[in-house]
Amino acid sequence: MSKMRRSERIVRLTQILLEHPHRVLSLTEMAEKLASAKSSLSEDLAIIRDVMEAEGLGTLETQAGAAGGVRYVPGLRADLAEQFVQQVAQRLCSGDRILPGGFLYMSDVLGQTDVLDTAGKMFASRFREAGAEFVVTVETKGIPLAVATAKYLNVPMVIVRRDHKVTEGSSVSVNYVSGSRRIQTMSLSRRSLPERTKVLIIDDFMKAGGTAKALADLMREFQVEVVGVGVFISTIDPLDKMIDNYVSLATLSEMNEATREVAITPGTYFA
Amino acid sequence: MSKMRRSERIVRLTQILLEHPHRVLSLTEMAEKLASAKSSLSEDLAIIRDVMEAEGLGTLETQAGAAGGVRYVPGLRADLAEQFVQQVAQRLCSGDRILPGGFLYMSDVLGQTDVLDTAGKMFASRFREAGAEFVVTVETKGIPLAVATAKYLNVPMVIVRRDHKVTEGSSVSVNYVSGSRRIQTMSLSRRSLPERTKVLIIDDFMKAGGTAKALADLMREFQVEVVGVGVFISTIDPLDKMIDNYVSLATLSEMNEATREVAITPGTYFA
Numbered sequence: 004m005s006k007m008r009r010s011e012r013i014v015r016l017t018q019i020l021l022e023h024p025h026r027v028l029s030l031t032e033m034a035e036k037l038a039s040a041k042s043s044l045s046e047d048l049a050i051i052r053d054v055m056e057a058e059g060l061g062t063l064e065t066q067a068g069a070a071g072g073v074r075y076v077p078g079l080r081a082d083l084a085e086q087f088v089q090q091v092a093q094r095l096c097s098g099d100r101i102l103p104g105g106f107l108y109m110s111d112v113l114g115q116t117d118v119l120d121t122a123g124k125m126f127a128s129r130f131r132e133a134g135a136e137f138v139v140t141v142e143t144k145g146i147p148l149a150v151a152t153a154k155y156l157n158v159p160m161v162i163v164r165r166d167h168k169v170t171e172g173s174s175v176s177v178n179y180v181s182g183s184r185r186i187q188t189m190s191l192s193r194r195s196l197p198e199r200t201k202v203l204i205i206d207d208f209m210k211a212g213g214t215a216k217a218l219a220d221l222m223r224e225f226q227v228e229v230v231g232v233g234v235f236i237s238t239i240d241p242l243d244k245m246i247d248n249y250v251s252l253a254t255l256s257e258m259n260e261a262t263r264e265v266a267i268t269p270g271t272y273f274a
Numbered sequence: 275m276s277k278m279r280r281s282e283r284i285v286r287l288t289q290i291l292l293e294h295p296h297r298v299l300s301l302t303e304m305a306e307k308l309a310s311a312k313s314s315l316s317e318d319l320a321i322i323r324d325v326m327e328a329e330g331l332g333t334l335e336t337q338a339g340a341a342g343g344v345r346y347v348p349g350l351r352a353d354l355a356e357q358f359v360q361q362v363a364q365r366l367c368s369g370d371r372i373l374p375g376g377f378l379y380m381s382d383v384l385g386q387t388d389v390l391d392t393a394g395k396m397f398a399s400r401f402r403e404a405g406a407e408f409v410v411t412v413e414t415k416g417i418p419l420a421v422a423t424a425k426y427l428n429v430p431m432v433i434v435r436r437d438h439k440v441t442e443g444s445s446v447s448v449n450y451v452s453g454s455r456r457i458q459t460m461s462l463s464r465r466s467l468p469e470r471t472k473v474l475i476i477d478d479f480m481k482a483g484g485t486a487k488a489l490a491d492l493m494r495e496f497q498v499e500v501v502g503v504g505v506f507i508s509t510i511d512p513l514d515k516m517i518d519n520y521v522s523l524a525t526l527s528e529m530n531e532a533t534r535e536v537a538i539t540p541g542t543y544f545a
Binding site for chain 1: 281282284285286288289292293318321322325326329331374375379381382385386387391413415421424425431433441442443463465466
């Protein structure tokens with residue numbers, strides 16, 4: 004490959020870094036790939052890091068030395084995160100969304116790629132030091148959020164099923180009592196998680212926390228450590244959840260079926 | 275904002291473009307945002323386009339004139355796509371993966387962020403001219419693929435449920451006969467899809483095509499047009515599927531429970 008000009012190198016480096024968050028990329032390998040000197044690469048990376056930091060989009064961590072490498076650590080500046088939650092709240096705060104039984108319709112919002120992408124960045128940014136080796140969710144509505152978070156943390160994503168499936172092989176199941184007081188089941192394929200790993204739990208909604216607690220119980224069966232719990236929206240009531248230390252992006256602070264009023268405020272992420 | 279240097283501008287432009295595939299970005303707005311002349315921007319974009327095309331990662335489409343804009347169209351060069359399918363095949367072609375009943379365990383592969391990302395790029399690239407306004411999938415294992423595809427097509431993603439859920443509001447349901455000869459149900463919230471739109475169906479696996487056909491029937495109830503069907507893996511048998519013109523990334527061409535042999539070959543994507 005012929006030598007690249009700086010501007011070409013910067014396009015390629017930016018692209019490689021953005022597409023591989025949280026992966027340490029070897030400077031030696033990149034220098035070979037781009038047919039450039041490591042010193043030029045270091046200057047390029049400094050420019051990229053400065054722009055990322057100025058725009059509040061994360062940073063680059065570089066390790067010096069012969070085995071030197073660089074890693075893109077996604078982030079989202081606090082004001083951009085707040086702006087995002089305000090936009091989501093605006094969309095969700097509509098009386099039309101209140102369903103019989105006091106549920107809030109939010110499937111459309113959780114299908115928007117921009118929403119998923121930003122939420123994934125926020126979770127990945129908050130839990131970047133937690134050491135999660137997998138992102139775990141339970142079907143169904145939390146899956147897209149788990150996909151986006153796993154992407155920005157560069158770890159695989161694991162889906163817990165509501166019942167045992169023939170396509171999953173031998174599985175471990177637990178029962179729990181859901182918010183609607185029914186006994187429910189969760190089931191996870193034995194092959195899906197190695198023992199003694201660390202996981203981050205991601206879900207779309209938390210009321211009392213029964214689902215998250217059941218997920219944590221299931222993880223214990225796998226001898227797996229839960230290093231964090233992230234939910235898109237948690238309800239203000241009950242204040243005492245069955246899980247401590249969860250991170251929610253937004254709080255459903257009011258939903259009145261009679262007056263059709265919905266209020267959504269920033270979540271524990273901002274506390 | 276102070277004027278940016280070319281190299282800084284290129285970092286920012288590359289990042290904006292990569293994070294917003296298939297969106298027309300106004301040159302005027304970008305020039306303001308980056309405090310730069312449109313002519314400089316055009317030169318930057320030409321550099322970015324050249325690198326993207328040389329690396330086989332897609333292209334930029336620019337529209338000239340006062341209302342001029344630029345759009346990143348993701349793609350994946352044929353040899354990189356083939357290499358990807360070979361890697362996936364290598365991982366899946368293991369006798370250990372054959373489950374009782376003749377199912378192939380592939381949930382772990384479908385949880386790998388690299389796999390999802392590349393598969394999403396391939397589907398988005400193949401269906402880029404199809405005009406899909408939504409990506410539709412049915413729970414559960416196709417959801418991560420649908421998320422990745424929707425991201426690269428810049429359209430929302432819609433999840434069809436296996437049964438009617440209280441959190442989805444009023445829904446339309448259809449029954450169908452699955453590959454295992456059982457009668458199954460699919461249900462989709464009325465609010466999730468506007469009438470007279472176009473959708474792309476994405477799923478993880480296709481044998482006879484009963485699920486895809488049921489999804490297409492459900493779409494008809496919504497007066498929605500199916501402009502394409504993409505599956506991660508289709509089986510070679512039966513050759514005649516209930517759906518025509520599907521695109522599969524890989525073909526399961528052999529799976530023998532007795533000899534524990536599995537063979538996976540490139541799918542109709544490469545035909």
